Amino acid sequence: MSKEASNDLYQRLNKDDAVVLLVDHQTGLLSLVRDIQPDQFKNNVLALADVAKYFNLPTILTTSFEDGPNGPLVPELREIFPDAPFIARPGQINAWDNEEFVAAVKATGRKQIIIAGVVTEVCVAFPALSALGEGYEVFVVTDASGTFNDITRNSALQRMQAAGAQLTSWFAVAGELHRDWRNDVIGLGTLFSNHIPDYRNLINSYTRASANK
Numbered sequence: 001m002s003k004e005a006s007n008d009l010y011q012r013l014n015k016d017d018a019v020v021l022l023v024d025h026q027t028g029l030l031s032l033v034r035d036i037q038p039d040q041f042k043n044n045v046l047a048l049a050d051v052a053k054y055f056n057l058p059t060i061l062t063t064s065f066e067d068g069p070n071g072p073l074v075p076e077l078r079e080i081f082p083d084a085p086f087i088a089r090p091g092q093i094n095a096w097d098n099e100e101f102v103a104a105v106k107a108t109g110r111k112q113i114i115i116a117g118v119v120t121e122v123c124v125a126f127p128a129l130s131a132l133g134e135g136y137e138v139f140v141v142t143d144a145s146g147t148f149n150d151i152t153r154n155s156a157l158q159r160m161q162a163a164g165a166q167l168t169s170w171f172a173v174a175g176e177l178h179r180d181w182r183n184d185v186i187g188l189g190t191l192f193s194n195h196i197p198d199y200r201n202l203i204n205s206y207t208r209a210s211a212n213k
Contacts, residue, residue, distance in 0.1 A: 013139060017110050017112050018057055019057060019058045019105060019112070019113055020048070020058070020060070021060050021095070021116075022059065022061050023116070023118075024062065024095075024118050024123040025118055026063050026064070026071045026118070029123075030042070030074065030118060032118070033148075035147055035148070035152075035153045036143065036146055042074070044141075048173070049080045049081070051174045052114075057177075058084075058110065060084060060085045060101070060104050061073060061078070062087040062088070062095050063086075063089065065090070065091055087104060093126065094126035094130060095126070101127075105131075111135070113137065114139045114141060114173060116140070116141040118145065119152070120145040120147040120156040121152050124160075129160065132164050139167075140168065141168055141169060141173060142167050142169060144170055171192070171196075174191065189202070
């Protein structure tokens with residue numbers, strides 16, 4: 001494969017052109033997630049939120065039919081993003097069918113969408129496919145998106161990938177946006193340590209070694 005062709009395949013995230021969409025991380029819907037352990041899933045969602053905040057990425061929160069069984073947004077997300085656009089959709093299943101939501105995305109002026117949500121085959125797949133259809137680059141954070149089981153998860157990811165979405169994880173998003181450890185070792189390392197317990201050993205050893213220099 002030529003270098004040019006290889007570069008075309010690698011759509012690298014750019015912190016100056018990316019927006020984060022957190023779709024329907026609602027208390028009722030989270031109870032349906034079975035393709036990943038509940039505590040690990042919530043950790044991943046909050047890790048992605050912390051990544052967005054760390055890199056100062058525009059972030060848009062949305063919920064669907066809060067007054068019904070879906071329930072309210074996970075409270076931690078409102079705490080992390082008190083000033084972020086929050087669109088409580090009255091009924092639209094596909095967030096992209098909500099004019100206010102789409103307007104909020106377009107108002108950022110950014111063309112790379114980092115998206116996660118519950119459930120994967122609906123709340124993530126529908127707006128992801130819609131955004132791809134309008135020319136956006138879409139990056140699906142698979143470990144911050146959840147659904148009923150592996151069968152529905154895999155079919156959803158295959159559908160989005162076939163349409164051109166990039167599948168990734170919150171850790172990969174952080175690394176790709178950061179580019180170079182020398183930009184901020186402690187800051188990014190602390191973020192990782194907060195969500196990956198074993199990573200604390202690396203940061204602690206680095207901190208001690210740095211202090212002894």
